[in-house]
Amino acid sequence: MNELSPYRYQSLTGDEVRLLKILTVEDDIVCNLIHHSLTNAPSFQALSYVWGTESPSEFIQCDGANLMATPHLLNGLQTLSRQVGAELLWIDAICVNQEDDDEKEIQVPRMTEIYSSATRVIIWLGPACDDSDLVMGMIPELNTLFGIIEDIGTITKSTLIPYGLPAIEDPVWLAVFKLAFRDWFSRLWVVQEAILAWSIVILCGEMQLEFEEMVKFIDFLRLSLLMDDVILEHNFRVPESDNGFIALPLIEQFRQMRSGGGDIHLYSLLQLSRRKLARENVDKVYGMMGVMSAELRDKIKVDYSSAARRDFWQTYINVSTISLEVHGFLVLSMAPSDQKHPELPSWCPDFRHDSETNSLYTTYCAGMADPDFDEVRIPKPIIRTPEPKRVEFRGLEMDKVKDIVELCPKAIHHVRYSLQKAEMVLNCEARCLKLSKAALGTGDAIPNQHIGTLVTGMHPDRSFYYVAQAVEDYHCMRATLQDVISQNGASETMPQDQAAIVSAERYLGAMSVAWRGSAFFSTEDGRIGIGPKSTKAGDSICIFFGAHVPRILRFDSTRMIHLFVGSAFVSGLMSGTEFYARDPCNTYKCFVVG
Numbered sequence: 001m002n003e004l005s006p007y008r009y010q011s012l013t014g015d016e017v018r019l020l021k022i023l024t025v026e027d028d029i030v031c032n033l034i035h036h037s038l039t040n041a042p043s044f045q046a047l048s049y050v051w052g053t054e055s056p057s058e059f060i061q062c063d064g065a066n067l068m069a070t071p072h073l074l075n076g077l078q079t080l081s082r083q084v085g086a087e088l089l090w091i092d093a094i095c096v097n098q099e100d101d102d103e104k105e106i107q108v109p110r111m112t113e114i115y116s117s118a119t120r121v122i123i124w125l126g127p128a129c130d131d132s133d134l135v136m137g138m139i140p141e142l143n144t145l146f147g148i149i150e151d152i153g154t155i156t157k158s159t160l161i162p163y164g165l166p167a168i169e170d171p172v173w174l175a176v177f178k179l180a181f182r183d184w185f186s187r188l189w190v191v192q193e194a195i196l197a198w199s200i201v202i203l204c205g206e207m208q209l210e211f212e213e214m215v216k217f218i219d220f221l222r223l224s225l226l227m228d229d230v231i232l233e234h235n236f237r238v239p240e241s242d243n244g245f246i247a248l249p250l251i252e253q254f255r256q257m258r259s260g261g262g263d264i265h266l267y268s269l270l271q272l273s274r275r276k277l278a279r280e281n282v283d284k285v286y287g288m289m290g291v292m293s294a295e296l297r298d299k300i301k302v303d304y305s306s307a308a309r310r311d312f313w314q315t316y317i318n319v320s321t322i323s324l325e326v327h328g329f330l331v332l333s334m335a336p337s338d339q340k341h342p343e344l345p346s347w348c349p350d351f352r353h354d355s356e357t358n359s360l361y362t363t364y365c366a367g368m369a370d371p372d373f374d375e376v377r378i379p380k381p382i383i384r385t386p387e388p389k390r391v392e393f394r395g396l397e398m399d400k401v402k403d404i405v406e407l408c409p410k411a412i413h414h415v416r417y418s419l420q421k422a423e424m425v426l427n428c429e430a431r432c433l434k435l436s437k438a439a440l441g442t443g444d445a446i447p448n449q450h451i452g453t454l455v456t457g458m459h460p461d462r463s464f465y466y467v468a469q470a471v472e473d474y475h476c477m478r479a480t481l482q483d484v485i486s487q488n489g490a491s492e493t494m495p496q497d498q499a500a501i502v503s504a505e506r507y508l509g510a511m512s513v514a515w516r517g518s519a520f521f522s523t524e525d526g527r528i529g530i531g532p533k534s535t536k537a538g539d540s541i542c543i544f545f546g547a548h549v550p551r552i553l554r555f556d557s558t559r560m561i562h563l564f565v566g567s568a569f570v571s572g573l574m575s576g577t578e579f580y581a582r583d584p585c586n587t588y589k590c591f592v593v594g
Contacts, residue, residue, distance in 0.1 A: 004059075005065050010035065021088055021089075022077060032062065038113055047076065048184075048197075049076055054070040058070065083122075083208070108302045115192070120200070121198075123202045125202060126205075131171050131175035135175040136179070138172055140213055143216050146220040152224050153224065153502055154502065174234040181241070181243045186247075188276035189283070192288060195251055228417075232414065254268075266327060267330040269291060270288070296326070300319060316344060316348055320349060324382055328547070329381075332566075333357075333549075333567050334349040334359070336566040347391055355517075366550050366573055366576055367395060370576070370580065377585045382394075392591065392593075393544045393551075394545055394589070396584050397589065398570075398582075399524060399541040400525075402439075402523050403522045405520040412511055412515065426478065448467055450528065451471055453528050456530055460506060479504075518530050523541065528571050531568035532567075539553065545588070550569075550570050551566070552565040552567070
């Protein structure tokens with residue numbers, strides 16, 4: 001094959017796409033690329049797979065010329081030919097000329113049309129390994145067994161066999177984790193490919209599995225108490241990359257939203273994007289355009305020029321500004337991060353890196369007006385300035401940060417099995433409690449505000465954590481960790497009160513979300529709260545008109561602007577009552593943030 005000339009792409013015209021037809025794979029892969037109008041194209045299937053970091057090093061024969069492909073794609077094509085035969089395929093690496101930036105700028109915004117037009121999307125996870133055939137074959141059966149259990153939340157390793165499920169030491173459980181950490185689940189571009197699909201099948205080696213079966217299985221596992229047990233039993237080292245346990249439920253949620261005719265929130269897409277891996281920094285935005293609303297797609301220009309690649313941060317400022325205009329303050333929740341490009345303003349997220357903290361969502365009403373309030377009096381909350389890196393927010397300074405306790409979110413993971421972690425969590429919580437009692441003046445009593453603030457008032461599923469439930473779960477959490485310490489970390493020897501364990505795990509789960517990248521603080525006016533770990537004494541706690549949660553700002557006297565530190569939960573400031581009691585329409589301030 002090496003004597004063949006390199007493949008030369010013919011330009012696409014109108015609404016044309018290229019479709020691939022595999023002719024044979026007996027010795028070498030031989031195929032054709034055929035131009036079709038997408039409007040009148042014959043039925044075709046689309047491949048969703050990982051490009052990864054491999055360079056194209058394999059030859060496939062296309063229309064009598066050499067076309068380069070990565071080893072991973074070559075393996076996928078060989079498997080696909082056995083699964084789909086001579087059916088037409090759309091594969092981005094082949095059907096779009098990757099060397100032509102002008103063509104990419106046209107084709108990237110067409111992903112919505114292309115993947116929505118495919119009769120089926122095939123997710124290629126890669127060749128069989130790590131007992132993948134075992135788990136791919138068993139998932140439908142395991143779903144049936146899980147489905148007859150009334151309360152999935154009570155399943156632990158000790159109840160597996162009575163329910164007819166494989167014992168915890170069975171290799172199928174480790175195989176599940178290795179499958180869920182395949183590269184596909186960590187990549188960016190594949191997300192929109194799955195969301196847009198009418199029908200999806202997962203292909204791993206020669207084994208096929210319906211997407212819905214995989215989603216159902218992941219949901220069962222997440223609802224059970226098995227995941228920590230499997231990790232510990234099989235000594236599985238959890239990679240830091242995104243994985244199927246996180247990615248699949250979100251993809252399915254977005255699929256349901258689209259099928260119901262709704263648009264997916266730009267904030268949700270950007271939040272998901274920053275956890276994913278992509279070759280190009282600009283793709284953190286472009287890689288989600290296929291599932292954005294048409295209105296948003298029209299506002300974003302795809303640009304793969306060398307200047308746009310170099311100054312990718314301008315794309316980040318552009319999309320964040322659009323988000324502020326369309327969806328208000330939500331994008332600010334993503335701004336704090338351990339790493340940020342120096343050209344980015346403090347209020348703009350660096351989408352190359354995950355957020356430092358978890359979002360407080362839109363369940364609170366810190367700056368939201370009562371329905372009976374005269375909205376005509378409310379000033380415009382967000383004002384664009386002539387300087388693109390600066391934005392003006394309108395609202396009030398409500399309080400200032402006084403004392404701070406740094407939290408230890410990583411210690412919560414597997415805390416029921418570690419003496420050291422149990423001690424760390426209880427000691428940290430004790431310091432927070434001391435701060436709460438001093439700020440609130442409650443003496444020896446444990447204030448309910450403290451119990452609610454430790455979890456930002458939110459249940460692990462991000463609904464409100466009702467006070468009575470939170471108080472009960474908090475005390476179960478403390479008792480459970482004290483038992484771990486008294487037993488020197490040997491949790492297996494402790495009495496297993498299942499209800500208490502579930503209660504403790506619920507509160508610990510809420511703590512792990514609330515504590516991520518966060519610090520506990522008291523305020524000058526006697527409040528308590530949780531904000532970013534970068535919070536400092538003297539920082540201003542502000543509420544802006546129409547904002548769901550308070551924000552922490554820090555004044556930069558050198559540049560005479562405010563720096564955005566992050567969002568906060570502050571007990572007593574989350575309902576909007578305190579904000580509107582201060583007559584903000586007549587007393588508001590303008591905060592220029594850069």
